[in-house]
Amino acid sequence: MDKEETDEEETEEEMVEIFVMGSRYRVPEGLTILTALEYAGYKFTRGCGCRGGFCGACATVYRTEDEYKLKMDLACQTAVEDGMFLVQLPFMPAVREDYDIEEVDPEEHENILLDYYTEVARCVSCNTCTKACPQDIEVMDYVQSALRGDIERTAELSFDCIHCGLCSMRCPADIKHYHMAQMARRIYAKYEQPDSEELALRVEELEEGKYDEKMEELVKMEKEKLKKMYDERDIKEEG
Amino acid sequence: MSEGYPDYMRESIKKVEKTRPERIDKTPERMDPDEADEVLNNFHPDYRPEGKKEIQIGPSEGRKAPNEVNELLEAHSLIDPSDIDLSQIDHDVDILIIGGGGAGTVAALSAVEEGIKPEDILIATKLRHGDSNSMMAQGGMQVADREDDSPVKHYLDAIGGGHFTNAPELVKALTKDAPKILKWHEELGMMYDREEDGNFVELPGGGTSRYRLHSAGDYTGMELMRVLRDEARNLDIPVLEFTPAVELLKDSKGQIAGAVLMNLETNEYYVVRAKSTIMATGGFGRLHIQSYPTTNHYGATADGLVMGYRAGVPIRDLDSVQYHPTGAAHPDQIVGLLVTEKVRSLGAQPVNADGELFVNPLEPRDIEAAALIRECYGNGNGVKTPTGMKGVWLDSPLIEEKKGEGTIEESLPAMVRLYERFGIDMTEEPILVFPTLHYQNGGLVINPDGSTPVKGLFAGGEVEGGVHGKNRLMGNSLLDYNVFGRRAGINAASHAKKASLGDLTLDHVSKYEQQLDEAGIETDRKAPMLLPEYRGEKVLERHLDVKVTL
Numbered sequence: 001m002d003k004e005e006t007d008e009e010e011t012e013e014e015m016v017e018i019f020v021m022g023s024r025y026r027v028p029e030g031l032t033i034l035t036a037l038e039y040a041g042y043k044f045t046r047g048c049g050c051r052g053g054f055c056g057a058c059a060t061v062y063r064t065e066d067e068y069k070l071k072m073d074l075a076c077q078t079a080v081e082d083g084m085f086l087v088q089l090p091f092m093p094a095v096r097e098d099y100d101i102e103e104v105d106p107e108e109h110e111n112i113l114l115d116y117y118t119e120v121a122r123c124v125s126c127n128t129c130t131k132a133c134p135q136d137i138e139v140m141d142y143v144q145s146a147l148r149g150d151i152e153r154t155a156e157l158s159f160d161c162i163h164c165g166l167c168s169m170r171c172p173a174d175i176k177h178y179h180m181a182q183m184a185r186r187i188y189a190k191y192e193q194p195d196s197e198e199l200a201l202r203v204e205e206l207e208e209g210k211y212d213e214k215m216e217e218l219v220k221m222e223k224e225k226l227k228k229m230y231d232e233r234d235i236k237e238e239g
Numbered sequence: 240m241s242e243g244y245p246d247y248m249r250e251s252i253k254k255v256e257k258t259r260p261e262r263i264d265k266t267p268e269r270m271d272p273d274e275a276d277e278v279l280n281n282f283h284p285d286y287r288p289e290g291k292k293e294i295q296i297g298p299s300e301g302r303k304a305p306n307e308v309n310e311l312l313e314a315h316s317l318i319d320p321s322d323i324d325l326s327q328i329d330h331d332v333d334i335l336i337i338g339g340g341g342a343g344t345v346a347a348l349s350a351v352e353e354g355i356k357p358e359d360i361l362i363a364t365k366l367r368h369g370d371s372n373s374m375m376a377q378g379g380m381q382v383a384d385r386e387d388d389s390p391v392k393h394y395l396d397a398i399g400g401g402h403f404t405n406a407p408e409l410v411k412a413l414t415k416d417a418p419k420i421l422k423w424h425e426e427l428g429m430m431y432d433r434e435e436d437g438n439f440v441e442l443p444g445g446g447t448s449r450y451r452l453h454s455a456g457d458y459t460g461m462e463l464m465r466v467l468r469d470e471a472r473n474l475d476i477p478v479l480e481f482t483p484a485v486e487l488l489k490d491s492k493g494q495i496a497g498a499v500l501m502n503l504e505t506n507e508y509y510v511v512r513a514k515s516t517i518m519a520t521g522g523f524g525r526l527h528i529q530s531y532p533t534t535n536h537y538g539a540t541a542d543g544l545v546m547g548y549r550a551g552v553p554i555r556d557l558d559s560v561q562y563h564p565t566g567a568a569h570p571d572q573i574v575g576l577l578v579t580e581k582v583r584s585l586g587a588q589p590v591n592a593d594g595e596l597f598v599n600p601l602e603p604r605d606i607e608a609a610a611l612i613r614e615c616y617g618n619g620n621g622v623k624t625p626t627g628m629k630g631v632w633l634d635s636p637l638i639e640e641k642k643g644e645g646t647i648e649e650s651l652p653a654m655v656r657l658y659e660r661f662g663i664d665m666t667e668e669p670i671l672v673f674p675t676l677h678y679q680n681g682g683l684v685i686n687p688d689g690s691t692p693v694k695g696l697f698a699g700g701e702v703e704g705g706v707h708g709k710n711r712l713m714g715n716s717l718l719d720y721n722v723f724g725r726r727a728g729i730n731a732a733s734h735a736k737k738a739s740l741g742d743l744t745l746d747h748v749s750k751y752e753q754q755l756d757e758a759g760i761e762t763d764r765k766a767p768m769l770l771p772e773y774r775g776e777k778v779l780e781r782h783l784d785v786k787v788t789l
């Protein structure tokens with residue numbers, strides 16, 4: 001088929017041409033890659049999760065007609081462009097290391113992240129991971145932080161990671177960035193962030209049954225009285 | 240100005256900027272009960288009688304549900320019981336968990352804590368483990384842990400927000416378990432926002448009387464879900480992905496005894512026998528009730544509701560649906576996606592096309608949503624988008640003025656990213672919003688221990704009802720999936736330890752077919768839906784139902 005064969009009805013909407021794993025489709029401009037594929041007739045089982053940029057299921061690699069570079073992004077968060085050649089990556093077979101969260105106190109190890117993900121030491125600082133990240137995370141920087149044993153920085157820099165796996169797909173050193181960073185965040189939160197005293201106190205109070213009586217009173221309270229109490233409750237507007 | 244808005248919308252933005260200085264310290268009073276009733280009655284989609292009807296068959300016959308739910312309840316099973324060979328059992332487990340979102344994963348972890356071996360558990364989920372509404376939550380989770388707060392205050396807020404229709408014992412469980420849940424999260428290593436001293440950063444939410452919302456940036460749901468999933472992986476809990484349940488199984492004693500699953504890629508079915516089964520399939524946003532766009536993930540299609548109902552579990556409060564006041568209304572690519580309530584918690588105000596502030600930013604959700612609809616369609620003060628939709632402004636730059644420059648980037652990275660991708664800088668310009676379908680308030684009836692009235696079946700999370708009555712407050716459903724996912728897991732474990740099963744049967748499915756017939760319901764609809772249909776109409780019109788065989 002060539003471009004001349006356009007459908008009459010299509011002229012109302014602005015259409016663009018995309019290639020899905022090589023096959024050509026005409027789709028309305030203004031759709032996302034995800035909705036464009038659906039418009040073209042694909043029904044997703046894989047490659048579509050949240051539809052809102054939070055799950056990383058829709059990682060997509062594409063190239064535009066006059067570009068030689070491969071680009072990477074989320075299909076649900078990227079508008080289609082004319083001349084896109086697309087392929088979806090619905091699965092990433094990256095290795096993930098099991099660990100016991102109770103046994104990974106960073107104080108007791110020289111570099112706990114490196115113990116579990118030794119390939120982090122193979123990072124050649126090529127920055128390909130950072131370029132691949134659809135969330136614009138400084139991926140290479142957090143890998144380097146991990147290498148230095150800076151768990152806090154690894155955790156913070158990687159926080160917005162949605163586990164799409166594109167970084168690991170591109171990495172020449174086969175680092176499993178997102179799995180390593182997941183471990184870093186948990187270690188940081190558990191061992192390096194201080195615990196909340198307020199919370200500990202409240203848990204203790206509850207164990208002592210402090211609110212039991214008052215709670216039972218409310219549970220049994222007839223609706224009108226409860227309603228009055230609700231309408232008259234003091235609301236803290238500023239804090 | 241960025242490329243994200245056409246000129247005529249920018250004219251309205253100028254008005255918003257003009258009124259900003261005089262609005263900055265103003266907060267309209269919350270509505271009195273009469274005014275709230277009026278705006279709900281006239282403008283909330285739930286109060287349109289033509290949107291719902293009485294359920295015609297099954298254990299909750301006579302109760303009302305949205306038309307879209309009724310269509311699924313008045314539908315045939317996906318399977319013909321005579322096609323299923325129940326003598327060949329593919330998985331024989333103590334606990335089957337249907338749904339690998341928040342509730343399902345919490346249930347699995349809790350069952351292991353109760354002494355069930357990971358290999359005796361099976362999580363069957365429709366998409367990937369974690370692809371769920373839980374992953375998408377942004378704002379936060381309510382826990383009353385501060386000194387000026389208490390579980391009792393939390394109880395009052397939740398039950399008042401639900402218009403006193405909630406099941407009191409469930410609200411008690413929700414609010415009393417909350418601190419314990421947060422403590423567990425702390426131990427698991429979830430990265431909540433904290434003050435220097437380790438106490439939590441807390442914000443108010445719609446309808447809360449205290450600062451009680453715990454968050455992790457605006458990726459709260461993702462942080463919780465990915466840690467839970469990580470822990471489930473550490474424990475090697477078996478998960479079948481892309482393998483939804485299509486029907487529950489019963490045994491000759493009338494107990495729930497597992498489910499029939501289907502591999503979404505090969506269409507092969509699997510028989511799972513389980514001593515306890517936990518329904519954790521989440522909500523129904525993808526039914527697009529009253530044609531609203533939705534914030535929900537791709538698999539939110541009410542499957543658990545349908546399967547549970549066919550197996551005899553009554554449902555409650557389904558006649559009320561939660562529309563989130565602020566869904567994105569522009570640009571078209573993101574219509575319906577969530578603009579988290581946290582944007583308002585941090586100080587953004589909803590204002591109309593003329594830049595006027597017309598409602599307290601933090602009313603309970605149903606009231607806030609109705610007020611936005613009234614402003615657009617009652618008062619005619621909305622802004623029309625290029626595609627013909629209407630919305631009001633959410634004045635986000637106000638946050639920077641109130642809380643200091645950089646607050647938005649720091650507290651709302653997901654929101655900033657969402658808009659940036661489509662050429663809008665929400666730190667400098669307001670964003671356009673309109674209510675969007677968000678949450679299934681009601682659902683399967685449960686007891687406080689997470690069991691359903693049908694023996695052997697448990698439920699937790701958005702699929703169940705009663706916790707929130709007819710209106711859920713923000714931050715109470717992440718809590719719900721934790722509290723009731725945990726209770727379901729614990730009690731499913733103790734049930735499994737003593738349960739003995741009879742012969743497997745699908746008789747309840749045949750009986751349901753009979754009931755459809757007797758009620759004179761003629762249809763070729765089938766349910767559960769599993770996945771919504773978004774393929775282009777033109778393609779579907781020319782779609783040939785041909786099996787290509789080798």
Ligand SMILES: Cc1cc2nc3c(=O)[nH]c(=O)nc-3n(C[C@H](O)[C@H](O)[C@H](O)COP(=O)(O)OP(=O)(O)OC[C@H]3O[C@@H](n4cnc5c(N)ncnc54)[C@H](O)[C@@H]3O)c2cc1C
Nearest residue numbers: 338340342371372373378379484521538700701714716717
């Ligand atoms: C955008 C968004 C923002 C939110 N923000 C907040 C917030 O700030 N605070 C708050 O408290 N709440 C929030 N919520 C609500 C909250 O996230 C959900 O109500 C809650 O996470 C539901 O958890 P769940 O485990 O019950 O369901 P889900 O997390 O949706 O999990 C259900 C799982 O079951 C799977 N499934 C469905 N059908 C089948 C089947 N037939 N067989 C097998 N598996 C199946 C689904 O694919 C999914 O993985 C938000 C929701 C959304 C959508």
Ligand code: FES
Nearest residue numbers: 049050051056076
């Ligand atoms: S579908 Fe979840 S990120 Fe695109």
